[in-house]
Amino acid sequence: MTDGFTPVYASSDGLPVRLEAAARRAADGSAYTHHRLVVSDGRAGAVIVARDAxxxxxxLSAREAAGAELWELPRGAGEAGETAVETALRELREETxxxxxxxxVLGTYVTDSSIFPQExxxxxxxxxxxxxxTVPDGEVSDRRWLPLAELAHAVQDGTIRDAHTLAAIAVLSSRGEL
Structure with a gap:
């Protein structure tokens, strides 16, 4: 299948974001317009599982789209020419x-395979x-160390509800780390 996506909207104020659209056909033959969101020019991001014993x-990060501050693992988008490991270490240093x-690298996932194809x-x-x-960049308002023994409870009670963090926990768990 050819790509066929064309930009509908783009913003480079802060993190570059682009909404793209392409004509598609469903399995039943009906036509529809499919949209995808491209962030940071499609460069991969990283979630950091920083451990201490x-x-x-x-x-704790303010997430304006969710209207809340969320406890999550440090994360961020890659910069041009960075590897996933370089992105992770840079984001850890900047945020904390x-x-x-x-x-x-423990594994990878796709953010949202329907509309947000970032790896x-x-x-x-x-x-x-x-x-x-070093002095953090001010992006996060707090940090804390969570004992692994309390991780399942933090997910169950909603303390951790960020999708990137939940996906990273699943990757960590699949490796028998929890």
Whole structure:
């Protein structure tokens, strides 16, 4: 199937976002317009599973689209020329001031295969206790370490409800890490 998508809307104010549309046919032959959202020019993103012994690092981020602050794993979009690991370590440092070490890609997922086809890598790292912390960029309002033993409860009670964080937890769980 050819791509056939054309831009409908684009904004480069902040994170580049583009809405694209393409004519498509459903299985029954009816015609429809399919839309997709392209963020950061389609570059992959990363979710960071930062660990300290038996704890995971969570950050509190204002999510205007959801109208709430959400506890989530640090994450972000890739910059031009970055690998998933480079994106993860940069985002961790920018959001928390902490430096990661021994990064490892645990897996990937697609944000929303229907309209938001961005690939996201789940990168695990340890916190480098010897590296001096830097000043975070102000993107997150708080951070906390969550014991792994409390992770399931935090998902069940809605403390963790961010889709990227839930997907990363699923990847981590599939590896027998939880």
């Amino acid at each position: 038996d704890r995971l690092l969570l950050v 001031g902490l430096r990661g070490r021994d990064p490892q 996201v890598a789940v990168v695990e790292c340890r916190i480098d206790q010897d590296a001096p912390a």
